[in-house]
Amino acid sequence: MWxxxxxxxxxLDSFLIDPAFKNALVKEADGAANLxxxxxxxxxxxxxxxxxxxxxxxxxxxxxDRYFKELTALYERExxxxxxxxxxxxxxxxxxxxxxxxxxxxxxxxxLIKTRLFAVVGSRKIKDAxxxxxxxxxxxxxxxxxxxxxxxxxxxxxxxxAALKKGKVVCVLAGGFHEAPKDGGDFLREAGEKGAVIAVxxxxxxxxxxxxxxxxxxxxxxxxxxxxxxxGERSGALTTAExxxxxxxxxxxxxxxPNDATGVGCNRLIKKGAYLAENLIDITARFxxxxxxxxxxVPLTAEEKQVYERLKxxxxxxxxxxxxxxxxxxxxxxxxxxxxxxxxxxxxxxGNRYLAN
Amino acid sequence: xxxxxLGFVLQGLDGVPVxxxxxxxxxxxxxxxxxxxxxAVKESKxxxxxxxxxxxxxxxxxxxxxNFAPAxxxxxxxxxxxxxxxxxxxxxxxxxxxVDDVIFLGELALNGDLRPVRxxxxxxxxxxxxxxxxxxxxxxxxxxxxxxxxxxxxxxxxLKEVFDHLSGEKPIAKIxxxxxxxxxxxxxxxxxxxxxxxxxxAKRALEVAVAGGHNILFxxxxxxxxxxxxxxxxxxxxxxxxxEALEVTKIHSVAGVLGEEGIVKVRPFRTPHHTSTTVAxxxxxxxxxxxxxxxxxxxxxxxxxxxxxxxRSTLEAMxxxxxxxxxxxxxxxGSVDYPASFMLCASMNPCPCGHYGSSKRRCTCNARDVxxxxxxxxxxxxxxxxxxxxxxxxxxxxxxxxxxxEPSATVKARVNTARKIQRQRFGEGDIKTNAEMxxxxxxxxCRLSPEGEEVLKEAFERLHLSARARxxxxxxxxxxxxxxxxxxxxxxxLYEAISYRTYGAxxxx
Numbered sequence: 001m002w003x004x005x006x007x008x009x010x011x012l013d014s015f016l017i018d019p020a021f022k023n024a025l026v027k028e029a030d031g032a033a034n035l036x037x038x039x040x041x042x043x044x045x046x047x048x049x050x051x052x053x054x055x056x057x058x059x060x061x062x063x064x065d066r067y068f069k070e071l072t073a074l075y076e077r078e079x080x081x082x083x084x085x086x087x088x089x090x091x092x093x094x095x096x097x098x099x100x101x102x103x104x105x106x107x108x109x110x111x112l113i114k115t116r117l118f119a120v121v122g123s124r125k126i127k128d129a130x131x132x133x134x135x136x137x138x139x140x141x142x143x144x145x146x147x148x149x150x151x152x153x154x155x156x157x158x159x160x161x162a163a164l165k166k167g168k169v170v171c172v173l174a175g176g177f178h179e180a181p182k183d184g185g186d187f188l189r190e191a192g193e194k195g196a197v198i199a200v201x202x203x204x205x206x207x208x209x210x211x212x213x214x215x216x217x218x219x220x221x222x223x224x225x226x227x228x229x230x231x232g233e234r235s236g237a238l239t240t241a242e243x244x245x246x247x248x249x250x251x252x253x254x255x256x257x258p259n260d261a262t263g264v265g266c267n268r269l270i271k272k273g274a275y276l277a278e279n280l281i282d283i284t285a286r287f288x289x290x291x292x293x294x295x296x297x298v299p300l301t302a303e304e305k306q307v308y309e310r311l312k313x314x315x316x317x318x319x320x321x322x323x324x325x326x327x328x329x330x331x332x333x334x335x336x337x338x339x340x341x342x343x344x345x346x347x348x349x350x351g352n353r354y355l356a357n
Numbered sequence: 358x359x360x361x362x363l364g365f366v367l368q369g370l371d372g373v374p375v376x377x378x379x380x381x382x383x384x385x386x387x388x389x390x391x392x393x394x395x396x397a398v399k400e401s402k403x404x405x406x407x408x409x410x411x412x413x414x415x416x417x418x419x420x421x422x423x424n425f426a427p428a429x430x431x432x433x434x435x436x437x438x439x440x441x442x443x444x445x446x447x448x449x450x451x452x453x454x455x456v457d458d459v460i461f462l463g464e465l466a467l468n469g470d471l472r473p474v475r476x477x478x479x480x481x482x483x484x485x486x487x488x489x490x491x492x493x494x495x496x497x498x499x500x501x502x503x504x505x506x507x508x509x510x511x512x513x514x515x516l517k518e519v520f521d522h523l524s525g526e527k528p529i530a531k532i533x534x535x536x537x538x539x540x541x542x543x544x545x546x547x548x549x550x551x552x553x554x555x556x557x558x559a560k561r562a563l564e565v566a567v568a569g570g571h572n573i574l575f576x577x578x579x580x581x582x583x584x585x586x587x588x589x590x591x592x593x594x595x596x597x598x599x600x601e602a603l604e605v606t607k608i609h610s611v612a613g614v615l616g617e618e619g620i621v622k623v624r625p626f627r628t629p630h631h632t633s634t635t636v637a638x639x640x641x642x643x644x645x646x647x648x649x650x651x652x653x654x655x656x657x658x659x660x661x662x663x664x665x666x667x668x669r670s671t672l673e674a675m676x677x678x679x680x681x682x683x684x685x686x687x688x689x690x691g692s693v694d695y696p697a698s699f700m701l702c703a704s705m706n707p708c709p710c711g712h713y714g715s716s717k718r719r720c721t722c723n724a725r726d727v728x729x730x731x732x733x734x735x736x737x738x739x740x741x742x743x744x745x746x747x748x749x750x751x752x753x754x755x756x757x758x759x760x761x762x763e764p765s766a767t768v769k770a771r772v773n774t775a776r777k778i779q780r781q782r783f784g785e786g787d788i789k790t791n792a793e794m795x796x797x798x799x800x801x802x803c804r805l806s807p808e809g810e811e812v813l814k815e816a817f818e819r820l821h822l823s824a825r826a827r828x829x830x831x832x833x834x835x836x837x838x839x840x841x842x843x844x845x846x847x848x849x850x851l852y853e854a855i856s857y858r859t860y861g862a863x864x865x866x
Contacts, residue, residue, distance in 0.1 A: 124725070125724050153724060153725075153728075154724055320558070329557070329561075330558045330561060331561040334558060334561075335856060338852040338853070341820065342815050342852075344819060
């Protein structure tokens with residue numbers, strides 16, 4: 001059952017007003033329950049802010065229990081749990097933030113938000129080879145952390161899917177639950193079933209440009225570190241990294257070759273002092289988690305080894321260039337590369353080019 | 358007096374005999390036609406009238422009634438001009454000859470000349486199967502008719518010549534049948550595999566595709582030689598047998614696209630533009646049902662350039678014929694079967710701007726556009742394309758290889774051997790190539806060693822392949838093994854087959 005404080009928070013948060021204003025109100029009233037009790041006193045505050053209409057609307061709902069009952073019934077129907085500022089488990093890092101939500105809405109495993117969190121995000125555009133290596137790092141990270149990520153396709157999706165294998169993912173929506181993200185697809189549904197999806201906005205709030213920035217800031221505040229899988233020149237993933245740096249959290253980024261449009265942002269982060277993350281150990285080592293370097297224990301035949309070594313040496317290579325260099329017919333080489341791909345040592349990077357992992 | 362003369366009309370690829378009956382009786386001059394003639398047949402009145410007059414013969418000025426039997430068959434086209442004229446002349450008594458077992462075909466010009474008509478070969482074949490052996494047809498159809506043996510065909514240039522022949526004044530010589538020779542090779546010389554620079558991966562994929570009859574998809578940026586590769590396909594396909602050639606000729610004859618030669622010896626290569634409608638592609642039409650591009654490509658290649666640009670429903674309509682090798686087109690007037698067993702070769706860009714994954718140019722599309730673009734081609738259609746291969750910018754390969762490619766003839770020899778192995782495997786059944794194998798055959802002929810099973814299982818887990826991809830990989834692996842003269846499918850064959858699926862995996866997600 002809800003305490004009076006929690007109830008008040010849930011009531012307050014259901015209105016579409018600025019979260020900073022909500023927090024200010026609670027502070028002034030010295031607690032959410034007090035705010036409800038003496039709501040009439042705040043008519044002036046609302047009026048000063050030009051929100052007299054809002055006040056009238058809110059005042060009306062305080063007449064009896066009906067509004068609250070309908071609200072909680074709706075949440076129950078949709079399978080949404082509410083973690084208010086007064087509830088045990090509310091992110092402690094958010095308590096001091098002026099625009100943190102009064103209520104965090106959670107679909108799925110509520111327990112996950114109390115675990116150690118690590119943000120893994122990426123822009124929508126991400127190359128296949130990076131999807132693969134990023135996904136592998138993420139899967140490894142999920143052994144030790146719950147992965148906090150966004151809800152877009154591309155980088156966020158890679159992170160979510162990888163972490164879902166361990167069932168430890170929390171996707172953070174920028175808007176309310178009412179408005180499902182336009183892209184992203186079925187991984188969100190899966191995250192809601194096996195992991196958790198949270199919203200930091202009232203149910204009916206629609207996504208605005210500024211919602212992403214706030215969401216990213218909130219994410220950066222509650223994690224122990226952040227990994228950027230891909231980021232273009234002006235990617236939103238970069239704001240997460242910036243805030244993480246501001247909050248003194250370690251930021252990691254996958255390295256990209258020069259002039260790769262999908263990774264310019266990542267390289268810039270590294271230039272500015274983010275940690276370069278080539279593999280899982282690069283990250284876990286910073287948290288004192290001991291991991292033996294994964295040895296390539298896969299037995300390789302002589303020709304596989306030859307191809308793999310060559311590819312490692314030359315970096316991303318075109319099939320015909322490799323074939324020329326090694327003197328192996330293209331179709332034989334393609335078979336060998338497919339073999340290495342299956343063994344997880346090589347990834348396709350598009351346009352008949354291959355990359356050693 | 359009543360005269361009866363035989364003609365033949367087309368119904369799809371089949372022919373139906375039509376008896377043209379003419380009655381000339383006393384009465385005011387009139388000229389009526391009954392028995393479901395269409396506009397072109399009705400118009401023949403005037404042509405026949407002028408042709409008879411201009412051949413120096415008399416046109417009866419009495420009451421003429423022409424009837425076509427059986428009355429329920431729709432009569433179309435102009436091939437009935439000649440039988441109408443002959444029956445008129447007979448009814449009037451100008452011509453006395455026994456023509457009960459002769460079939461007449463031909464369109465008349467006003468001056469009495471005979472013009473060639475469509476669909477002569479299918480008509481002759483149908484008539485021959487129904488026991489007719491004597492034919493008189495226009496000179497212009499002479500070549501087409503000469504490819505069918507075992508019948509007596511006389512080709513005339515004009516109505517007068519036919520008249521003289523029948524009345525015994527000036528008999529025409531029988532057409533000598535021309536035996537079939539497969540001389541396709543020199544015809545396709547313009548497009549040879551040797552001209553395609555570099556692109557070894559794509560060429561190999563093409564060889565595998567042709568050897569096993571697999572459909573193929575090229576994915577690559579603009580100007581990477583996808584079209585050139587596709588053009589080279591007929592040059593490495595096995596020669597057509599006589600039966601095949603006749604079947605293809607039949608379709609082309611019905612469609613009226615038959616060349617001078619009178620027979621199609623080179624495997625067709627059809628490239629309908631992406632604005633083509635469903636009817637253009639699959640066949641149709643509101644009165645007579647015409648064969649579409651997929652039927653015209655029967656026995657050869659249907660090349661769909663820029664696959665995602667095609668109308669989606671048009672592509673979906675091809676799914677059933679891709680599976681069955683035949684399309685049944687139904688209209689209120691009846692339904693027609695056209696063979697449509699072709700190799701589908703398609704090409705597409707990796708994204709709307711064409712540079713996704715390219716190292717040279719930056720792709721300017723956003724992720725959603727790329728996905729939307731690829732989703733334009735449905736999964737079920739992709740399923741029917743066994744081999745999907747990336748073709749990349751030419752500069753790359755040009756840098757690398759200076760040598761001239763292998764000529765088509767060499768590749769063709771290998772393809773022929775692989776096809777021979779397949780013929781031995783499948784015997785005389787419906788299935789001719791590996792690509793046509795069903796679930797049962799796949800299980801029987803694509804058995805894997807335990808090691809092979811392990812490979813496939815691992816590949817599935819690692820590469821997130823769909824269940825549908827399994828049979829595709831198996832079939833392609835079977836063909837690769839055939840090219841390798843190997844009884845069993847080895848892991849190497851499997852791996853090569855797996856490398857031809859890249860694109861599919863992405864799309865199927």
